[in-house]
Amino acid sequence: MPPRTKQPGEQIRKLVNDRRQSAMLSYAFAVLVLMGTVLLFSIFRTSFVGMLLSLGALVGSSYLYRNGQHLMKRASDAQRGATAETEVAKLLRPLEHQGWKLEYNLRIRRWGDADVVLHSPQGKWYVVDVKSHSGTKVYESGRLRKRYGRNTFDFNEGDLIAKVKGQATEVKHLKSARWVTALLCFTKGNVNISSNQVDGVYVVNADNLVNTLLHLDK
Numbered sequence: 001m002p003p004r005t006k007q008p009g010e011q012i013r014k015l016v017n018d019r020r021q022s023a024m025l026s027y028a029f030a031v032l033v034l035m036g037t038v039l040l041f042s043i044f045r046t047s048f049v050g051m052l053l054s055l056g057a058l059v060g061s062s063y064l065y066r067n068g069q070h071l072m073k074r075a076s077d078a079q080r081g082a083t084a085e086t087e088v089a090k091l092l093r094p095l096e097h098q099g100w101k102l103e104y105n106l107r108i109r110r111w112g113d114a115d116v117v118l119h120s121p122q123g124k125w126y127v128v129d130v131k132s133h134s135g136t137k138v139y140e141s142g143r144l145r146k147r148y149g150r151n152t153f154d155f156n157e158g159d160l161i162a163k164v165k166g167q168a169t170e171v172k173h174l175k176s177a178r179w180v181t182a183l184l185c186f187t188k189g190n191v192n193i194s195s196n197q198v199d200g201v202y203v204v205n206a207d208n209l210v211n212t213l214l215h216l217d218k
Contacts (some may be wrong), residue, residue: 033057051105084132084187085115088206092116095210108170111163117171120217125177128209129164134188137199146189159185161201182218187208 002007015083036057089104095104106114116128133155135146144161145152149198159183168182183202193203196212 026064026068030061033061033112085130088130111167114167122217125180126173128183128185130185132187136190136192139193
């Protein structure tokens with residue numbers, strides 16, 4: 001039986017569920033510890049040791065609650081990523097009707113999953129890393145950054161250009177391809193980069209992704 005084809009955003013949705021479940025467990029333990037704190041305080045409120053135990057339990061409950069909040073935020077971030085991958089998959093659907101082969105969430109050794117791997121009718125290979133960051137993407141001080149008004153910020157994930165180039169190298173070996181062209185696709189915000197290219201990586205908006213691929217495949 002051939003391996004099951006992964007769906008767009010499938011791997012991230014699993015991550016979303018895992019993080020939400022972990023967050024709910026953290027919240028539940030926070031409540032239990034808080035209840036234990038109240039019980040300890042009611043029993044040992046006149047004891048110095050009891051007061052210390054109650055204080056420690058209160059700190060533990062607070063830590064568990066904050067950890068739950070952190071996991072929920074990471075789950076929300078992952079959910080936006082899954083939504084972005086689904087949006088891009090819809091945009092790429094016409095290419096499949098033109099004979100392109102698409103593979104989603106391809107597992108590679110060093111760089112996690114490759115969001116989309118494409119093989120064109122011309123025999124060319126492409127890897128697309130999908131991102132949902134807003135703001136205007138610019139190349140500044142030797143790195144890709146995002147601009148909001150007059151302020152620019154680094155990406156929390158680090159060097160996105162190096163990451164997708166690494167994915168392209170892994171896919172090249174995995175598919176025995178002569179070359180794999182790397183693209184960064186943003187579903188939100190704008191791109192203000194000369195020729196939409198940084199160090200051999202094409203940086204595009206989702207709306208320009210298909211046209212860019214078709215242009216590169218000529």
